Amino acid sequence: MSATLTFGAAPGALPLLGHVLSIGTSPLAFMAALPEHGDLVRIRLGPWPAYVVCHPTLVHQVLVNDRVFDKGGPTYDKLREVGGNGLVTCEHRYHRRQRRLVQPAFHRDRLPGYAEMMSAQVDTVTRSWRDGQVLDVVAVMNAFSTGVATRTLFAADVDAAVLAEIQRATTVIFDGVARRLIVPFAWLEKIPTPGNRRFLRARRSLEHHTQQLITDYRRAGVDHGDLMSMLLAARDDDANGLTDEEIHEQVLTFFSAGSETVSAALPWVWHLLAHHxxxxxxxxxxxxxxxGGRTAHYEDLPKLRTTARVLTETLRLYPPVWLLTRRTSAETELAGQRLPSGTVLVFSPYILHHHPGYYPDPERFDPGRWQDEAACPRAERAFTPFGGGARKCIGEEFAKTEATLALASMAARWRLEPLPHAQVRPAPRLALAPRSLRMRLRRR
Structure with a gap:
């Protein structure tokens, strides 16, 4: 491997800041240029080195060896400050127990029930749509996905104001985490700026409301068929359940992962369809x-193959989770380079998904490239919107079901037209969504 895969260093590092300004101002352009310098590229996050993994073979090696390439680095360090050791953020030593406890909530047998809630949420969101109306597509798709996350997490009769506050606080928190990722100096987070104060208030609010919901669910002792009920009922091999703190961590994980992926992907779908x-x-x-103009339901999914291909190609071009980090738990080697324990690694599905060696004409939107999976055998390791290995996203089928039902149901009745002279640019924060996207509704 070391004879064929190359190592290099990114140019342009500034004293003390390293590449922070480049990452902060043009993150996608900066990341996309790194493969020119090697398959494993050293960058600097402030004064500290990190290594960007640019080749699918190396990314695969990192993903399957999660004991050595453990969850860590700037992304997960910041997320743990907010959500603790949830399933997505926890280190290897905690993962197996958590995965086993949480897995029943995402069993395939549960999907039809969740899908019913998803279909109902489509109707809720689209009920007020009118022909000729201009939509803030990013906001509307976020409202849809957070509504689904809320319905599937809390099917009990919960005060609407409480759910709205949980949604608001979660948005503030993850916006704050995204901003903090590009700041290498933790002391800046202690300054009482309006943004930092807003972030801390949102954290306290989220902790208060989720703890109250956990207490209410435990007191009621009723299985509502939702994710919260599943978490409360989960038991490990020693018949121990999740603590309140662990449930809080999983709720935050599900709420963010369950809404961020779909809410980031669906606006890109409408933008791409309008131009193709x-x-x-x-x-x-x-x-x-x-x-035939009706809302899609779970039993329709096997027939919606074109819809699924459109979503897959959108996830390739604009993977919602576009940047991830790891930290080595022991000394190891990658691309011929010795990496000490504690080394920070960065990898980007965005880089892999635009790799010309795996995707001919990689900038072209072409759902047809997924028509025959055997026609793209080399793309297997270069398509990672949901990660890979033992840490592959447990909610992959949930997210794909949600996005497919939403797209098919909305497209059955509506077209979205681009506005004249509108410029659509990505906003790479925790999720890769458009910065702004306003489109005009047309009834079909």
């Missing part, structure tokens, strides 16, 4: 045939 009429026409042909 042939793909849009193929999608319309399918939903007209399968749905």
């Amino acid at each position: 009429p042939e793909a849009e026409a193929q999608l319309h042909d399918e939903v007209d045939s399968v749905l």
Whole structure:
């Protein structure tokens, strides 16, 4: 491996700051340029070195060896400050127990029930749509996905104001985490700026409301068929359940992961379809045939193959989780380089998904490239929107089901047209969503 895979260093590091300014101002451009310098590239986060893994073979090695390449580095260090050791953020030593406890909540048998809530949420969100109306697509798709997360987490009769506050606080927290990721100096987080104060208030609010919900659910002792009920009922091999603190951590994990991925991906779908009429026409042909203008349901999923391909290609071009980090738990070697214990590694699905060696014409939106999976055998390791290895996202099928039902149901009745002269740019924060996207509704 070391004979064929190369190592290099990114140019342009500034004293003390390293590459922080480049990452903060043009993160996608900075990351996309790194493969020119090697398959494993050293950068500097402030005064500290980190290594960006740019080749699919090396990323695969990192993902499957999660004991050595453990969850850690700037992304997870910041997330743990907020959400503790939830399933997504926990270190290897805690992962197996948590995965076993949480797995029943995402068993395939539970998906039809969740899908019913997803379909109902589509109707809730689209009920007020009117022909010719201009939508803030990012805000609307975020409202949809957070509504699904809320419904599937808390099916009990919970005060709407409490749920709205949980949604608001979660948004503030993850926006704050995204900003803190590019700041290498932790002392800046202690300064009582308006943003830091808002962040701390949101943390306290979220902790208060989730603890109250946990207490209420435990007192009621009723299985509502939702994720919270599953978490309360979960038991490990020693018949021990999750503590209140662990449940709080999992709630935050589910709420963020369950809403961020879909809310980031769906706006890109509408933007891409509006600029690729042939793909849009193929999608319309399918939903007209399968749905005939009605809302999609779980049993429709096997027939929505074109819809699924449109979503897959969107996830390739704009992976919501676009930047991840790891930290070595022991001395190891990668691409011929000795990495001491504690080394920070960075990898980006965005880099892999735009790799010309795996995707011909990688900047082109082409759902057809997924029509025959055997036609893209080399793309297997270069497609990682949900991670890989033992830490692959436990909610992958949940997210794909949600996005497919939403896209098919909305496309069965509506088209979204771009506004004249509108410029759509990515906003790479924790999730890779458009910075702004306003489009005009047209009833089909």
